[in-house]
Amino acid sequence: MTITVNDKQYDLPDDPRVSLLDFLRRDIGLTGTKKGCDHGQCGACTVLVGGMRINSCLTLAVMHDGDSVQTIEGIGTETDPSPLQRAFLEHDGYQCGYCTPGQICSATALLDEIANNWPSDASDDLEAAIDLTDEEIRERMSGNLCRCGAYVNIVAAIKAAAKEMAA
Amino acid sequence: MRPFDYQRAERLEHASQLTRPEGGRSIAGGTNLLDLMKLQVETPDTLVDISRLPMAGIEDTDDGGLRIGALASNTATAVHPRVKADYPVLARAILAGATQQLRNKATTGGNLCQRTRCYYFTQINQPCNKREPGSGCGAIDGIARIHAILGTSDQCIATYPGDMAVALAALDATVEIAGEGERTRRVPVRDFHCLPGDTPWRDNVLEDGEIITGVTLPAPVGGTQIYRKVRERSSYAFALVSVAAIVEMDGDLISRADLAFGGVAHKPWHDPRLSDHLVGSVPSAELFDKAADILLDTAQGYGENDFKIPLARRTLSAVLAHATGTKI
Known part of the structure; x- marks a missing residue:
């Protein structure tokens, strides 16, 4: 049983209790993904599986046989950051930085969801094109907590990246 | 987490077999x-992974309704x-619940079977x-802020916490259940969850080895559809x-006027x-x-x-006023 993480293939663990989060951090050393609450409440562990954002703490690694996972290490690097990573730097979208990998993974998926016109609880019309207002961003990012309270700047960063990518 | 045996079900009958013994x-x-x-x-001896069974489809039914597979994600x-x-x-009900990350993983069947958030x-x-x-x-004589006001018993005052099933109850959807061998049955969502009574450990009517295979919605009806959720913060919180x-x-x-209520009982509450x-x-x-007098008489x-109790009254009035364009 194997799993692909950031385009590299790995064997899955023998112990079925290992969460995808612990597999990433402990077994293959990708410590960019963070453990906050370990109960799906904080979003620090957010990664993309098949392009969809999920809480890696609430899923077993063995259930991802054949899946393709993207973590913060696969989204960008120091020398080649993604548009969202650049926007978080420019807009000071963090203080301590612990929640940031989860915020950026989550926001990366958010931009795809907007492009696909998936509505949210904040959307007035379920079927209309989504206008990426602050309210939409806040609702869509509600699964990612920031104890430092950098929310205003996180919203600004996501908005700026969306604008840049649309240009 | 306690150790458990992990098995991947290759077929539905296989899954049913594996989950039948206690602890599966x-x-x-x-x-x-x-x-x-x-x-x-939860301390299962065996976890049976059904996530790869072919039950994620969403298809039109012959009578103009819609069948949502048990493994279709909430998203x-x-x-x-x-x-x-x-x-x-x-x-609206689905989007009002949880977060995008959770809705991407949560399934129709699992959401119906989710357990109470009673502390x-x-x-x-x-x-x-x-x-x-x-x-x-x-909770009785304890911390009971999120607890039930309807259909409680002296054994349990927990609520069913979900949103999706409340909408399914209003829509009068039907749950499809597979059991041993070829046995299948259909249960209206309104009858799927149980009241606590003197068997509060029983959340719903599923028997050992039974697995939800899908939910069917009747042909659509006209009118205005609303899901109004009152909660303690504006996102990612369970319904009060x-x-x-x-x-x-x-x-x-x-x-x-097809109505169902969440956050008030051990099941999505529907009062004909x-x-x-x-x-x-x-x-x-x-x-x-x-x-509201009728809804809340018990x-x-x-x-x-x-x-x-007053919150349910006011929310019902507000929803009815909105849906009928009435000033109150």
Whole structure:
């Protein structure tokens, strides 16, 4: 049983209790993904599986046989950051930085969801094109907590990246 | 997390076989079950992974309705063009729950089976008749802010926490269940969840080895569909009270009023007396208030959750006013 993480293939663990989060951090050393609450409440562990954002703490690694996972290490690097990573730097979208990998993974998926016109609880019309207002961003990012309270700047960063990518 | 045996089900009958013995549990999205396993509220001997069974489809039915597979994710359901167009109350209810990350994993079947968020249920050092039959109920005379006001028993006052099933109850959807061998049965969502009574450990009518295979929605009806959820923060919180409503007008008269309520009982609450009371009448503040009298005639608060009784009344009135275009 194997799993692909950031385009590299790995064997899955023998112990079925290992969460995808612990597999990433402990077994293959990708410590960019963070453990906050370990109960799906904080979003620090957010990664993309098949392009969809999920809480890696609430899923077993063995259930991802054949899946393709993207973590913060696969989204960008120091020398080649993604548009969202650049926007978080420019807009000071963090203080301590612990929640940031989860915020950026989550926001990366958010931009795809907007492009696909998936509505949210904040959307007035379920079927209309989504206008990426602050309210939409806040609702869509509600699964990612920031104890430092950098929310205003996180919203600004996501908005700026969306604008840049649309240009 | 306690050790367990992990098995991947290759076929539905295989899954049913594996989960039949006591201590067997099926897992799909896992967002609720794994959380409870970490807390040792759930300690299955065997986890049967059903996530790869071919039950994720969403298809039209012959009678113009829609069948949503048990493994369709909450996201896939909420963004499905027919759900958005014909069953907006369902899309709205799903989008009002959890977070995008959780909805991406959560499935139709798992969401129906999700367990209560009662604080005493999730803390294994506390008494709870649901988790440990006979140990008592900590919430009665305890911390009961999120607890039920309708259909409670002296054994348990927990609520069913979900949103999706409340919309399904308003829509009068049907749950498809596969059992041993070729045996299948269909249960209306309104009858799927149980009241606590003196068997509070029983959340729903599923028997050992039975697995939900899908949910079918009847052909769409007209009118206005609303899901109104009142909660303690504006996103990612369980309902204190929620109302799913499908209301249609014929001239000045209400011609349809299918209502279901979340956050108030051990199941999505549907009271057929409300439709009888509302249909055929001219909407007014007095009519809505009388509907609330009917809904709440047996309501009982447990101290901290007393506020839910007036909250349910006001939320019902607000939803009916909105749906019928009535000023109250």
